[in-house]
Amino acid sequence: MPSLSIIVINYKMEALTVSYVRDELSRLTVPHKTIIVNNAATEESNAALCNGLNAMLVDDQNNIDTMQNVFVLPATDNLGFARGNNFGAEFCRKTFASDYLLFSNNDIKIPSPAVAAKLMEVLEANPEAGVVGPKVVGLDGVEQGPFPYESCWEREVWRHWATFLYSKQKHAQRFHLNYGQQAKEGFHHHVHGSFFMVRATDFYACGMMDPNTFLYAEEKILAERMKAIGKKMYYYPQVSVIHAHGATTNRYSRRRGYDWQAESNLYYYRTYCHTTLPILLLARITHALVRLRI
Numbered sequence: 001m002p003s004l005s006i007i008v009i010n011y012k013m014e015a016l017t018v019s020y021v022r023d024e025l026s027r028l029t030v031p032h033k034t035i036i037v038n039n040a041a042t043e044e045s046n047a048a049l050c051n052g053l054n055a056m057l058v059d060d061q062n063n064i065d066t067m068q069n070v071f072v073l074p075a076t077d078n079l080g081f082a083r084g085n086n087f088g089a090e091f092c093r094k095t096f097a098s099d100y101l102l103f104s105n106n107d108i109k110i111p112s113p114a115v116a117a118k119l120m121e122v123l124e125a126n127p128e129a130g131v132v133g134p135k136v137v138g139l140d141g142v143e144q145g146p147f148p149y150e151s152c153w154e155r156e157v158w159r160h161w162a163t164f165l166y167s168k169q170k171h172a173q174r175f176h177l178n179y180g181q182q183a184k185e186g187f188h189h190h191v192h193g194s195f196f197m198v199r200a201t202d203f204y205a206c207g208m209m210d211p212n213t214f215l216y217a218e219e220k221i222l223a224e225r226m227k228a229i230g231k232k233m234y235y236y237p238q239v240s241v242i243h244a245h246g247a248t249t250n251r252y253s254r255r256r257g258y259d260w261q262a263e264s265n266l267y268y269y270r271t272y273c274h275t276t277l278p279i280l281l282l283a284r285i286t287h288a289l290v291r292l293r294i
Contacts, residue, residue, distance in 0.1 A: 007088035016051035041074035130231025133191025145192035219263035
């Protein structure tokens with residue numbers, strides 16, 4: 001059977017992470033290893049994770065016991081999402097040579113224990129797919145993704161200014177804000193980043209996640225990196241997970257979160273979409289004005 005490793009980022013939310021691994025991931029029908037990347041780790045947080053999950057703490061002195069199922073990988077700094085997941089993926093590459101990697105938030109509920117097995121089947125049946133994501137549903141019942149490609153002008157400039165011109169319904173229609181509610185199974189530009197699976201060889205071949213972002217835009221950047229090696233993102237709504245959106249990001253102020261999102265999006269458009277400087281400048285001006293209202 002193909003091997004699976006699951007990477008979960010923890011940042012000062014040990015009780016939530018322990019509960020997620022113990023109560024949700026343990027129910028999956030696919031045997032797997034769980035790697036918890038403990039951002040901004042302390043002795044206390046490492047102990048809480050290890051004791052709560054009977055996990056192995058990985059440090060320079062450890063001889064890795066590959067029979068263990070849960071590992072705590074401490075990071076002195078807060079690596080954020082992309083670098084944290086890359087840190088976990090590198091550990092998997094060196095230690096387990098996993099066939100598949102599942103990246104998951106710790107604020108997920110898993111209604112069907114077969115979700116991981118189904119996602120693996122999709123990747124095995126679709127050689128063009130480098131990433132697969134299930135239906136991700138918020139606590140409000142709204143589907144979070146998948147997403148189409150949007151230009152910098154559309155996403156970062158015109159969408160904001162158009163709120164003054166369009167009705168709420170017209171605005172949502174014009175900018176495809178309900179895209180996820182209507183999306184069918186198949187290839188889309190990118191899937192939601194709270195819970196998705198990759199073929200490990202594709203993930204390493206594309207260069208993993210871009211370490212130049214801290215939070216936000218990781219999925220759309222990964223979509224571009226996958227495209228560079230001839231792979232795409234596949235949406236599989238036949239299985240679903242529930243996402244308590246904001247359980248992690250709510251630890252930061254709204255302005256700080258908005259700043260990270262804006263910078264990550266502009267980095268994406270500048271680096272991967274080669275957006276022109278005038279459009280990037282208009283986007284920065286728009287961000288500055290929107291920020292005043294937060």
